[in-house]
């Protein structure tokens with residue numbers, strides 16, 4: 533279970549960033565006082581446009597960056613005070629993990645497995661399971677540089693899952709994936725849910741959110757504008773579908789209203 537309580541993240545902007553963002557403000561509020569809870573056995577989605585604060589939220593939960601304010605608990609563990617223990621429970625997945633292309637998939641799994649303190653036998657079992665799951669078994673001893681892009685992406689995901697984490701956090705799970713790889717990844721996330729794991733994803737794609745997620749928080753401009761099942765969000769916004777709901781919320785934000 534993850535509890536995010538009144539999370540706020542403010543970045544200090546460098547002069548270069550101020551120029552790039554075309555602003556005279558020295559600070560950027562990326563996430564503004566958001567709260568939500570995710571449960572075991574469910575896929576929770578953060579849905580929002582570019583710059584909404586999705587990655588920042590996921591990186592705070594994953595202990596990669598520190599919140600400016602607020603509290604995050606992972607199975608009751610505080611991400612600031614018990615970061616090491618939290619890290620053992622979670623995996624922050626990205627299909628853009630940079631792998632050493634001179635190594636083979638098999639060696640890469642051994643390397644990362646030992647990094648997590650797994651025994652040889654545990655590494656062997658997890659590797660066999662994940663390679664089968666993602667169709668990597670026939671390429672176990674092929675140098676990574678010779679693998680297709682889709683295969684490399686699937687290997688990145690398998691590597692991130694070597695320690696069988698309780699909680700899987702996936703930033704934009706289908707980004708940059710071909711349709712077959714994207715389906716394999718979505719199917720695997722559903723399997724994790726069936727195994728009772730907590731899964732949090734971020735996405736800007738409505739169909740991914742509505743097909744995959746049990747509950748969704750719509751994040752716009754650093755704030756949660758709606759939170760619930762798709763049905764609950766449709767009811768609350770009076771929309772016909774998720775895209776319609778999103779634009780109603782988005783337009784309300786633009787004209788300074790809140791639902």
Ligand SMILES: Nc1ncnc2c1ncn2[C@@H]1O[C@H](COP(=O)(O)OP(=O)(O)OP(=O)(O)O)[C@@H](O)[C@H]1O
Nearest residue numbers: 543545560562580581582583584585586587588589
């Ligand atoms: N390290 C940083 N320094 C300064 N500003 C940042 C930093 N990281 C993100 N931001 C800004 O914070 C806001 C939220 O960014 P974030 O990456 O969390 O959004 P996002 O919803 O994940 O969008 P995207 O899909 O574009 O990554 C954006 O305005 C972004 O420019």
